[in-house]
Amino acid sequence: MGNNVILLQLLLCLIRLQITTTIIPSSLASGPPTNITILTLSDNTIPIDWFPPLAIERNDIILSYNITYYGNPIDTNLTVEEVMASPNQENSIYYVILEAYNNYTFVISAVNSIGVGMESEPMYIETQPTAPDQPPQILIVEFFEETRILLGWLPPLTEAQNGLITSYIIQVVGNPFPSMNEFINVSNITTDYPATDTVTYLLSGPEEFNNYTFSVAAVNSEGIGPYTNELTQETLPAAPDMSPRNVTAFSDTTTQLCYLYKSN
Ligand SMILES: *[C@@H]1O[C@H](CO)[C@@H](O)[C@H](O)[C@H]1NC(C)=O
Ligand SMILES: *[C@@H]1O[C@H](CO)[C@@H](O)[C@H](O)[C@H]1NC(C)=O
Ligand SMILES: *[C@@H]1O[C@H](CO)[C@@H](O)[C@H](O)[C@H]1NC(C)=O
Ligand SMILES: *[C@@H]1O[C@H](CO)[C@@H](O)[C@H](O)[C@H]1NC(C)=O
Ligand SMILES: *[C@@H]1O[C@H](CO)[C@@H](O)[C@H](O)[C@H]1NC(C)=O
Ligand SMILES: *[C@@H]1O[C@H](CO)[C@@H](O)[C@H](O)[C@H]1NC(C)=O
Ligand SMILES: *[C@@H]1O[C@H](CO)[C@@H](O)[C@H](O)[C@H]1NC(C)=O
Ligand SMILES: *[C@@H]1O[C@H](CO)[C@@H](O)[C@H](O)[C@H]1NC(C)=O
Numbered sequence: 001m002g003n004n005v006i007l008l009q010l011l012l013c014l015i016r017l018q019i020t021t022t023i024i025p026s027s028l029a030s031g032p033p034t035n036i037t038i039l040t041l042s043d044n045t046i047p048i049d050w051f052p053p054l055a056i057e058r059n060d061i062i063l064s065y066n067i068t069y070y071g072n073p074i075d076t077n078l079t080v081e082e083v084m085a086s087p088n089q090e091n092s093i094y095y096v097i098l099e100a101y102n103n104y105t106f107v108i109s110a111v112n113s114i115g116v117g118m119e120s121e122p123m124y125i126e127t128q129p130t131a132p133d134q135p136p137q138i139l140i141v142e143f144f145e146e147t148r149i150l151l152g153w154l155p156p157l158t159e160a161q162n163g164l165i166t167s168y169i170i171q172v173v174g175n176p177f178p179s180m181n182e183f184i185n186v187s188n189i190t191t192d193y194p195a196t197d198t199v200t201y202l203l204s205g206p207e208e209f210n211n212y213t214f215s216v217a218a219v220n221s222e223g224i225g226p227y228t229n230e231l232t233q234e235t236l237p238a239a240p241d242m243s244p245r246n247v248t249a250f251s252d253t254t255t256q257l258c259y260l261y262k263s264n
Pocket of ligand 5: 167185186187219
């Protein structure tokens with residue numbers, strides 16, 4: 001008998017609950033996701049962990065979350081990723097893949113049947129540097145005043161610098177005379193991040209009538225990046241009365257090589 005009364009009360013209670021949950025219209029989540037944790041690891045696949053908004057602020061079942069982020073000073077497009085919520089409304093974890101050595105701003109909002117709810121306070125993270133992953137751009141080689149060779153290049157593309165460029169390495173190979181075979185460390189450069197300035201280097205005293213092959217790599221705190229394609233400059237035989245004065249060669253780092261010279 002007593003059991004039946006309890007069952008009846010339970011039934012009524014369930015009906016009331018049913019009524020209240022169905023008659024209260026849903027609205028946007030009025031609070032942000034909580035306990036957001038962003039870890040920075042040594043690689044730049046970053047785990048983000050968070051909990052749903054407080055129960056009283058969800059205003060309906062949370063279906064998904066929109067994660068919005070952008071980068072600075074490497075300006076990345078505003079990215080929004082939508083992540084499914086866990087069905088039991090527990091914490092969620094999601095991995096974003098970011099550019100190396102950049103500052104990112106993140107906000108997360110919970111999405112319910114009505115739409116996108118309140119954003120979290122912005123969170124900031126700085127990603128770790130990694131070695132440059134592309135070579136410098138456009139190597140220019142110019143035979144200069146007969147005893148010097150001028151080299152010039154631009155830093156790697158902004159998103160390939162991956163850290164503050166602190167120096168460049170020039171690889172020089174002489175052929176057929178193996179003169180000046182060496183790696184030159186160019187560290188007298190201005191260090192801005194991201195680097196944009198053209199860098200020039202004047203190589204003194206090349207051997208006459210020889211071929212020199214050059215390639216250049218960028219260096220940051222994490223290591224040396226890839227070398228540019230090789231570019232060759234031929235020096236001229238000593239011939240005081242007939243020596244060309246103005247020889248230049250330039251290349252787009254591939255195969256074109258163009259000589260311009262003027263003899264006396
Ligand atoms: C969220 O963080 C607060 C304060 O740090 C803590 O008291 C609470 O237990 C955390 N909640 C969850 C679900 O981890
Ligand atoms: C940013 O968006 C523009 C236009 O949609 C696109 O052309 C460009 O490739 C995007 N840049 C990056 C880094 O995703
Ligand atoms: C953010 O959430 C809304 C609501 O679900 C969705 O329509 C929108 O596509 C999401 N934004 C992105 C870029 O995924
Ligand atoms: C990120 O921002 C901080 C504070 O403004 C700054 O000190 C740091 O150099 C920035 N990091 C990068 C990679 O630009
Ligand atoms: C280049 O020279 C600088 C300054 O002397 C030095 O700190 C750096 O370690 C050198 N880099 C390499 C790759 O040898
Ligand atoms: C760095 O040194 C090289 C070789 O002496 C020179 O050609 C170049 O102009 C110098 N660069 C700067 C920025 O001083
Ligand atoms: C430089 O290389 C070119 C192409 O291989 C060759 O024709 C030329 O004879 C070489 N110059 C010298 C000085 O060896
Ligand atoms: C070499 O070329 C430059 C630029 O084309 C020119 O200004 C200079 O006068 C030339 N020098 C000689 C010795 O012809």
